[in-house]
Amino acid sequence: MTPADRSRTSEGGEDARVARTRAAVSRAALHVLTHEDSEALTHAHVAEIAGYSKTTLYTHWPSRVDLLKMALDGLGDLPHQTPTGDLRNDVIGELMKFKQAVVELRLDRVLTAMAQSAPVAEVAEVRDHINREAQQPLRTMLTGRFHGAQLEAAISMLAGVVACPSLMFGTVPEDDIIAAAVDLLLRGPTDSASG
Amino acid sequence: MTPADRSRTSEGGEDARVARTRAAVSRAALHVLTHEDSEALTHAHVAEIAGYSKTTLYTHWPSRVDLLKMALDGLGDLPHQTPTGDLRNDVIGELMKFKQAVVELRLDRVLTAMAQSAPVAEVAEVRDHINREAQQPLRTMLTGRFHGAQLEAAISMLAGVVACPSLMFGTVPEDDIIAAAVDLLLRGPTDSASG
Numbered sequence: 291m292t293p294a295d296r297s298r299t300s301e302g303g304e305d306a307r308v309a310r311t312r313a314a315v316s317r318a319a320l321h322v323l324t325h326e327d328s329e330a331l332t333h334a335h336v337a338e339i340a341g342y343s344k345t346t347l348y349t350h351w352p353s354r355v356d357l358l359k360m361a362l363d364g365l366g367d368l369p370h371q372t373p374t375g376d377l378r379n380d381v382i383g384e385l386m387k388f389k390q391a392v393v394e395l396r397l398d399r400v401l402t403a404m405a406q407s408a409p410v411a412e413v414a415e416v417r418d419h420i421n422r423e424a425q426q427p428l429r430t431m432l433t434g435r436f437h438g439a440q441l442e443a444a445i446s447m448l449a450g451v452v453a454c455p456s457l458m459f460g461t462v463p464e465d466d467i468i469a470a471a472v473d474l475l476l477r478g479p480t481d482s483a484s485g
Numbered sequence: 486m487t488p489a490d491r492s493r494t495s496e497g498g499e500d501a502r503v504a505r506t507r508a509a510v511s512r513a514a515l516h517v518l519t520h521e522d523s524e525a526l527t528h529a530h531v532a533e534i535a536g537y538s539k540t541t542l543y544t545h546w547p548s549r550v551d552l553l554k555m556a557l558d559g560l561g562d563l564p565h566q567t568p569t570g571d572l573r574n575d576v577i578g579e580l581m582k583f584k585q586a587v588v589e590l591r592l593d594r595v596l597t598a599m600a601q602s603a604p605v606a607e608v609a610e611v612r613d614h615i616n617r618e619a620q621q622p623l624r625t626m627l628t629g630r631f632h633g634a635q636l637e638a639a640i641s642m643l644a645g646v647v648a649c650p651s652l653m654f655g656t657v658p659e660d661d662i663i664a665a666a667v668d669l670l671l672r673g674p675t676d677s678a679s680g
Contacts, residue, residue, distance in 0.1 A: 328601055329524060402600040405593070405652045406523055414655055421653040439659070443646060443666035446658065450645010451638060457600045457652060458616040460609055463641065464634070471638035475669060 312360075314340045315347060319357050320364035324396035328403045331357050355410055358403065362416055365400060370427045378476055380431050381448065385468045388424075388452045398456040425449065435476070444475055503545075507555075509535045510542060514552050515559030519591035523598045526552050550605055553598065557611055560595060565622045573671055575626050576643065580663045583619075583647045593651040620644065630671070639670055 318340035322330050336357055337344045351357055368391055371383035391397040404417040429445055436444045451471040455461045463471075513535035517526050531552055532539045546552055563586055566578035586592040599612040624640055631639045646666040650656045658666075 327604065398600070401652060402597045405597040405655075406601055408655050409522065418654055425653075439661040439665040440669060442658065442662045443669055446646045446649040446662070447642035447666055447669070448645075449649045449653070450643075451641045453649055453652070454641040454644045457596060457648070458620075458644070459613055460600075460603050463637065466634040467637045467641070470634040471642055474635060474638055474642070 311340075311342060311346065311350070315342065315351070316360045316364035319361035320400075323358070323361040323403050324399045328399075328406065331361065331403075333357065336360075355407070355412055358407055358413060359416055362400070362404070362420060365395070365420070368395075368397070368424050373427075373431065377431060377435065378472055381428070381472045381476070382469055384428050384431065385448060385452055385472070386465070388449070389462045389468065392452060392456045392462050398453075398460075401453070402457060447475060448472070506535075506537060506541065506545070507558075510537065510546070511555045511559035514556035515595075518553070518556040518598050519594045523594075523601065526556065526598075528552065531555075550602070550607055553602055553608060554611055557595070557599070557615060560590070560615070563590075563592070563619050568622075568626065572626060572630065573667055576623070576667045576671070577664055579623050579626065580643060580647055580667070581660070583644070584657045584663065587647060587651045587657050593648075593655075596648070597652060642670060643667070 315336060318336050319331065321339060322336055331354065333344050333347045333351075333354075337347045340347075347357075351360055369387045371380055371387050373380045374383075388397070401421075404413060404420070407413040408417055425445055428448060429441070432441060432444050432448075448471060451463055451468055455463050510531060513531050514526060516534060517531055526549065528539050528542045528546075528549075532542045535542075542552075546555055564582045566575055566582050568575045583592070596616075599608060599615070602608040603612055620640055623643060624636070627636060627639050627643075643666060646658055646663055650658050
């Protein structure tokens with residue numbers, strides 16, 4: 291980066307303004323996606339909430355898919371459990387973070403919005419990426435314990451403990467159900483390998 | 486039902502015509518929901534596909550929620566495994582039927598459409614009812630083996646084996662992953678109670 295580039299990206303520069311606009315639109319789009327019907331995700335409505343003109347939005351993000359991708363950008367890094375090395379504790383902690391993300395970030399609405407728009411290949415790619423990233427810590431935790439079909443099954447089963455009540459019944463599981471799921475999965479013949 | 490009522494509901498009567506209209510609109514609405522974007526679920530589009538006038542649709546099903554409920558009506562009874570008494574076999578069979586419903590009926594798109602519209606209380610009620618009914622056979626199978634938090638965990642875990650890949654990655658699990666999930670759940674200390 292040259293000094294000239296640096297000054298262009300400084301606080302008052304054009305790039306900084308674009309970045310601020312992007313951040314505001316991203317936040318507004320995510321808010322609409324998680325707090326309203328996904329049909330509310332229109333240029334006019336997001337522009338109003340973000341405090342920018344409809345023209346600005348159409349210029350930078352012309353399509354509805356652009357708005358959806360902006361909302362997903364606004365999600366940022368999801369909360370994850372910091373591994374302690376105690377498998378049971380770590381997996382329960384990770385599912386509690388997933389539950390927290392459903393309650394606080396309305397991750398359930400993000401998931402369904404992505405799934406609904408997934409027939410658009412561009413959205414399917416973003417969705418796959420976000421969901422792969424989101425599951426990575428759980429996958430890493432379980433890799434020492436399960437492999438192959440068992441590993442894939444274990445990941446879906448644990449994700450399902452939070453995802454299924456959220457997506458099918460609009461609720462999150464009680465903490466004792468999360469613990470019961472982890473104990474059901476980690477008991478059995480290979481238990482000695484845990485911890 | 487009086488004889489007069491009976492004749493009114495006969496093949497050529499007014500009630501039969503209404504029933505035929507309802508069935509056609511229901512089928513068309515479900516087709517749009519599962520084969521197109523949920524935003525395509527409009528009176529004009531469903532009317533065109535069903536072969537009825539927009540006015541007819543607005544008269545009987547004035548709101549968009551009405552159209553969504555018609556689509557869900559069109560789903561009818563979901564396919565289920567006929568229990569044989571062999572728990573492992575029955576649970577695997579039930580999950581295979583769920584997988585089949587995702588592939589053939591696009592149940593994944595029905596699930597996300599219901600979840601997306603669930604902020605409307607009326608839709609949330611229908612969704613809860615449909616999902617409860619859909620899970621009932623699995624719940625019945627597992628009730629002899631698990632109870633309380635373990636039972637709720639087990640149901641979400643097994644549903645998750647099909648639901649999570651479908652909703653998060655647009656895929657269905659290979660058969661060996663379904664079998665691995667069932668074996669992971671049914672192994673362990675209480676195994677002797679199975680079958």
